[in-house]
Amino acid sequence: MAKKRVVTTTINGRTTEFLCEPRQTLLEVLRDVLDLTGTKEGCSNGNCGACTLLMNGRPVDSCLVLALEADGAEIETIEGVAPADGLHPIQQAFLEQAALQCGICTPGFIMSAKALLAENASPSEEEIRFYLAGNLCRCTGYDKIVRAVQQAAEMRQEARF
């Protein structure tokens, strides 16, 4: 079996070292080694977006990233989103708009929405739908998610985050 390697990365602002095999994905290491289970496994083939996290600021499917590729990278997962004293405005907007039911897709949607709002402060409905197309939700029918992102964008405009 291929030897385990040491990877040094920054996860949610904290320098983190872990050991992994070359064949382990970043998703597997987060969930099974580092106990960061907020990032969900859905399809594990890059279609559903449940495992979305930010790698050097870009949204990626962590099921399609080898953990070794995270060496030297900045990783942000759903665990790094909420401040110590409550919820991030995107999370708050998801709650207020009832943009989740079973919740499995939610961390991925929130990470993608965070990347979207960092790139585009006031996206149109079409831009939101297009940007979030790599995240699947089988409960909500998407409308509530789109509304939540719109609300989060407004909150951001009002300088609430």
Added chain:
Amino acid sequence: MRDFEYDAPTSLADALALLERHDGRARPLAGGTDLIDHVRTGRLAPDLIVDVKKIAELNRLELSKNGLRLGAAVPCFKIYGNPDICRLYAALADSCRIIGGIQIQSRASVGGNLCNSGPAADSTPALIALAATAVIAGPKGQREVPVESFCTGPSRNVLERGELLVELRFPARPANSGSHYRRFIPRNEMDIAVVGVGASVVLDSTGQKFVSARIALGAVATTPLFAEEASRLLAGMPVDDSSITRAAEAARSIAKPIDDMRGTIEFRLHVTKVLTERVLREAVARARAQK
């Protein structure tokens, strides 16, 4: 997932040495959006994965008066994030914006899309339309292959053992030129092309006549196709419905699609013509807007 070794060389020479030493048992990794899935499902069974993202030559993204040099590992989002590339090589940017969702575009490369050699690859018709050349390095040195000759069948291409796609080179865009790539899918996004068409046109200074054109088709044969005859028919012709329809009919005549769950042969042939017309019209509009 299958057990394999991983290396991330920082020089092209080291990467080539690794590929040669593992003689057909190593696979290059760029964005991994196809490769990691293929290893997981067992479709590919490499003993070594060579991450090529740390090699300078494969990360090139250089626009100059001589044209565009696109390193094989450059991810899609960097291409459509460059306003000059969007303007000059619009068909390429069009295709990069619709490959997978945003997460895929953060990682997937045009070079990888070409090497994966899927008949429905979105960026390949754009590369053909823009007359790109594949620069390949290997144990016997470097060689260049026009993109329309790169794919030889589904998941098959001209790369020989130990060879690596280094970059794609595009000639400079002439004045009064425009390009476009579009695909037909039943959804709005995140789908595989039922038919894809890329085209580039060069117009005369009045914008009323075609100087030259290149049309390429995806998802209608075992490889992406260069519609050579259709392209040639436009040279010297006035920009009007009859020229465009004639070229679209010639493009349709080379399509050899299959019946599958995405569309019937009849439907794909029809869409090939309609889409070719629409893509040519958009390329013309963009050429005229370049003024």
